[in-house]
Amino acid sequence: MGTGKVGNFGKTKGERVTKHGDERLKERSFSTKDIKDTKNTSNTKKQADGAKVYIKELENGKYNVIIEGEKGIITALKNISQKALDRLSKNYKWR
Numbered sequence: 001m002g003t004g005k006v007g008n009f010g011k012t013k014g015e016r017v018t019k020h021g022d023e024r025l026k027e028r029s030f031s032t033k034d035i036k037d038t039k040n041t042s043n044t045k046k047q048a049d050g051a052k053v054y055i056k057e058l059e060n061g062k063y064n065v066i067i068e069g070e071k072g073i074i075t076a077l078k079n080i081s082q083k084a085l086d087r088l089s090k091n092y093k094w095r
Contacts, residue, residue, distance in 0.1 A: 016072030028078040030064075038064045038076075045094035053094050055085065 015035060017025065025035070038056040045053040051069040058064060063085050065077040077084075088094070 018069075018072050018074055021073035021075055024075045024077075025073065028076055030076050030078060034064060034078070035066065035073075035076075038066045039068075045089070048093035053092075 014032075030038075039054045041054055041056045043055040043057070045055065047053055047067065049069070051067050051074060054066045054068070056064045058079065060079075062079040062081060063077075065080065065085070065088070067074045067076070077088075080088075
C-alpha cells in the first residue's frame, strides 16, 4: 500500500499523494478544499500498518475519510455512511 509514484497530482496542491491516492481523489471528486477540510479534523485514528486516518463528519451524517501514509495520501472516501465507516475501522484495525 502506498508504494506508487509520489507527487502533486491534479487538485492536490501542496499535498504528497501516491498514484493510487491521486486516482481515488480524482474519481471521488475531492477538491483541494475537501482535502484540507478532511485533514483539518480532531477525529484521527491509526491504522494497523501505521497510516493515519482522518475522519471528517459532514452535515448530512456522512463522512469523508483520507488515509495517509509515509509517502502521502494513499486513498480517500467521500460521503460514506456510519455503517461503512464502522466496517472500515474494524477491517483495518483503526485505533
